[in-house]
Amino acid sequence: MSEGRRERADAVRNRRAILRATEELLAGRRPEQISMEQIAAAAGVGKGTVFHRFGSRTGLMLALMRERALDLDEAVRSGPPPLGPGAPARERLYAFLDAVVEVVGRNKSLLAELDHAAGTAAPSTGEAPPTAHPVYLGWHAHLSALLAELRPDLDTELVAHLLLGSLQSNPLLRLLEQGEGRRIAGTLRDVAGALVDR
């Protein structure tokens, strides 16, 4: 994927403008009420440019989500404990759940959009694999690993899906919207704790 050609300066400028514009619009309205044309207008570019850079609506949203999830990703991979490596698995688990709830809370609408978009795949080879988005996959891998360390007897892959999936569901996103983040983080801890402290 690494191009030999450098990216042109105006292309960079426009890509950033589009991402910023999307962020601003997203802060005000629900994502399904924002059209690609509005985004283009807000960014001061043509609609064609938006699609040229991001491929599709989903591609744009995904790019934005990647950007937003980068910090957490780095903190988990090489940051200081307890989020990063070095702390005991249980501490890392709790820290990670708290962090995920926080990130999800700051990106509810984006996640709702991506979750829905996951079903709509490219019509290229007839039946494209409708995988979850990369950000989710990363979270899931990390969570599975932590759980497996603590309870190797469980179906940790599935438990990780259960824990993360619940955060993506509409009722939870609604609560997050109402600032119930701390309450959710606490209860998620209770649930995970019940699983882990046997």
Next chain:
Amino acid sequence: MSEGRRERADAVRNRRAILRATEELLAGRRPEQISMEQIAAAAGVGKGTVFHRFGSRTGLMLALMRERALDLDEAVRSGPPPLGPGAPARERLYAFLDAVVEVVGRNKSLLAELDHAAGTAAPSTGEAPPTAHPVYLGWHAHLSALLAELRPDLDTELVAHLLLGSLQSNPLLRLLEQGEGRRIAGTLRDVAGALVDR
């Protein structure tokens, strides 16, 4: 809501035809790939009729979901134990989780559609309350009550959302599609069990 006027015979016939047609189409493709026009054609009626009877796409999907969830609802409210009243709360909890997984499994695509539609409310009074659909609310109420009986110290409302929400998430629905229902039911039992058997 109880009308004094009886429903006309042809209206009943058409309503059933539309629901059946929707079911058949839903069995073959993902719901977002089915247009209202296709449904109308498959049912042998005009598009106007579909909207007249169900109000909107969401209304139609909801009507279908209600129909599908009726059996479980009755079994829980007045059926034999352990699903119905009479069994100890723990048994009822396990039985209910199993039953919900089964119903969700038979209606994944429908639920995905409704979950997404929950965000898009009627543009009537500016900002309509984007509540979850009635079927979900019913399940949530029942599950909350059972949990509260077993662990009154927990935030059972929220735990119920976590358990049910996870089933609505895309990754889980994907697994359900691949026939992993039993695996999911089992793990859900493990999670609930860890919470309840302290």
Next chain:
DNA sequence: ACCGTACTGGACCGCCGGTCCAGTTGTCCA
């Protein structure tokens, strides 16, 4: 200064959910 190429933007396309209304049909009452 020049040239090739990647980038740009807005007209355009097909489709979708939803509306409208003129015509039809079931139902009730006399």
Next chain:
DNA sequence: TGGACAACTGGACCGGCGGTCCAGTACGGT
């Protein structure tokens, strides 16, 4: 039995969306 009225019907129609296309533009290496 028949007539009148409301409820139902269906397909033409609408605004708007995501996505495509391509002629024109402007960047950046040489």
